[in-house]
Amino acid sequence: MRVTFTVNGRQHEADDVWEGESLLYVLRERMGLPGSKNACEQGECGSCTVRLDGTPVCACLVAAGQAEGREVTTVEGLPEFARRRAGGAERAAGDAEAAAELSPVQQAFIDAGAVQCGFCTPGLLVAADELIERKPQPSDADIREALSGNLCRCTGYEKILDAVRLAAARADETREVV
């Protein structure tokens, strides 16, 4: 079958998709977007977390056909997604300056040392970004609850907590300045 949906603001199309293929497989293997990760492929680890019409989902549990006509946001689209949420104007695909920018939550993960092997990172970033969008000043208990569906085997989560706190604090500073 053919599937057509929007990924990170751009329409993508894939042909000869077998009906059993997941959204994750189509993103990774057919659309050249392997940022979403395949750690368990059974909906337990959260490493494939993407936004489907804004809702965080495990892409491994969504059949590709279910995404037909919908909007998907992956880790690759986070910088532009965050920029537009903050009121920035749309930029052309391939804009070098835009490509070099990171979203605040991505920058915070790097700065806080929350990335080791990094395999959980894309899913955590999408989940953490959604948390801060929904709850700009989350408590530690909020962060733990929101990220409890994302497994990490390297960090013991301490620096992931630091990263989310940092992203939230920076967003707060930005708001105060504005």
Place this chain on the structure above:
Amino acid sequence: MAGSTRVPTRTPSQLSQGAAVSGGVGDSSLRPDGVLKATGEFAYSSDMWHEDMLWGFTLRSPHAHAEIVSVDVGEALAQAGVYAVLTHDDLPAEVKKYGLELRDTPVLAGGKVRHQGEPVALVAADHPETARRAAAKIKVEYRELPLVHDEATALAADAPVLHPDRDDHHAAHVPHPNIVHRQPIVRGDVAAAAARAEVVVSGEYEVGMQDQAFLGPESGLAVPAEDGGVDLYVATQWLHSDLRQIAPVLGLPEDKVRMTLAGVGGAFGGREDLSMQIHACLLALRTRKPVKMVYNRFESFFGHVHRHPATLWYEHGATRDGTLTHIRCRIVLDGGAYASASPAVVGNASSHAAGPYVVDDVEIEALALYTNNPPCGAMRGFGAVQACFAYEAQMDKLAAELGMDPVEFRRKNAMSQGDRMPTGQVVDSPAPVAELLRRVKARPLPPERQWETLGGAPDVRALPGGLSNTTHGEGVVRGVGYAVGVKNVCFSEGFDDYSTARVRLEVIGGEPVATVHTAAAEVGQGGVTVHAQIARTELGVTRVTIHPADTRVGSAGSTSASRQTYMTGGAVRHVCELVREEVFRRGRERLGTYHPAWATAELLLEGGKVVTDAGEVLAPLVDVLGDEPVEAVDEFRHRPTVALDPATGQGFGHVQFSFAAHRAVVEVDTELGLVKVIELACAQDVGKAMNPDAVVGQIHGGTTQGLGLAVMEEIVVENAKVRNPSFTDYLIPTILDTPTIPVDVLELADEHAPYGLRGAGEAPTLSSTPAVLAAIRAATGKALKRVPVRPEHIVA
């Protein structure tokens, strides 16, 4: 890239941070791969992709022990989209087995399967589902054989011998052919010491089978080359060890198998053994097409070895004043169907069996069995984890018998620099065991009843059971427990352990740039960060490029045994020194006549300049280099070790020891047996924190894996079958299960090691588990002799 004409999409790239990131040794520099990993651009092994590639799939045995009566691949091969089906009979070379130390593991089972999940056949097809469905059409007729699944069945008089034709170097000294390796350690006069003991405690302890549960599944891409060789992109811990095992089975010389490290999604020991490497190469060479293989989580549980489950019997004695008199112990590790790293795990379990304590009279025995259970091998802590759980339980038990505080009792018997291990080896660098314990104990305790809110309903997220809403505080009891452990660093027992680095210094765009090329596997620990830091410090440059790890440079040894910063870090430093000397030589030759200091002063490289030790600038580095790069390559070795004596276990077996201590604070719902770990504080000596943030990250991660073993993680094996091969049923700690982990880092230099550093990755995995158990015992009064502890053990 000799021989290869086809390069996959998204190959591992050079890592360059430009001038944006700085920092030398001792700074918390940011990872050079951080941006790639945070944007989804980093090319992990499962992200490898090639136009017209095929997908490989492995058919595995459903039985744990069976004869293969017949295999019929006809129907599978006839499926549309299937390009090849391979079985044992298709293996191209005389050599049909591989293994880390003993070559006992069949590439594809021939005649017999020895564990559930053993690879039997391979399929290559144009879609992963086509390959899976074709594999299901392979008809394998099995005749089941009697199972060997524990010590009793392995060593029974009529036990089936799993490897009847053993000719390995352990075969001659083991008491039974189903024992892979046995190591006794005998020192002092235990009978006399036991007679002196005024208090004796003994116990039998059990450790369940833990999984590394790295998140990036076994995966990679093999691309056939025009010269008949193959290019392999894969996630591993040691490229050259893989190469040594892969090439003979393919019937190729090693230079025809070119390996590049693809991005590694964690390892923790689980990638020391081969998984899909040979299989993907076989399919690629057969089909003449690139072949990608990616395990899903179910297959991953069968695709790599696990931590050895163990039964440990211990006897500890002490005099009334709390001085240890002796230790007797016997450690039985289940190695499963193939040897993997079992011999080295036995060496480690035995030599660390007494823990970081002074005790001159010991009788220790450790052995690993061959069984039909899943093969076990390396996992973070490597034999020392199992021992630490048992000896720390014993230390608490002995302290209780003596009426002493468990920390004070440990401190009284703690080893220091100059004391001896049970192997007779003198610990000849700092061993701050008592100080580490003091530090974790001195921390203020976290506040009680943190679930209480101002006047409102309790925040159940802070309670055992969490959002299951099982208690509002009733029946919840707090407990505090302590533990300390010791772990060796680097490869041991006489192994020729070395690493190789190539460093190039050249002018690019008017600036000096260093390029570091090693085969060291970056598995998340941050080796690439530290290598760049070392190059900046040693060469006085800002811009450093890390070349992808591959087999076009000499071996770096394994990213295991907490050794890679010591060994490849040591190699990078050493080769930077060679480069620096060549820069100075060239400077003297070209510019020496301009300034007498070139000949007379101590020269340094700082801030992109050659300077004297008095701070005088002699020349910019770019002027000395001109358009001629300086490049050097060399090996670095740690001081030699020796094999342990086969009868007494005596000998200088280890290079370095690493120490960590934990204090666990837990709250237990004593009615339901649910545990919430509130805080898990750690103190560790790292010799020198090469990158303080990264060191703390290692301690957090190691601590959390120890927590998992304590309260949740076990591969449940019944009748040699795995019952829970999924993340639904094999639970690793989530962010809700993991407590605050305050960390106290000591830096007491080891004069034998580069920069005085001490390998840091494993020690925190040891003491975390027994500290949590001690805390649960303190809360519940239960003896708890097994990990992971389950609710039924607590409420029993």
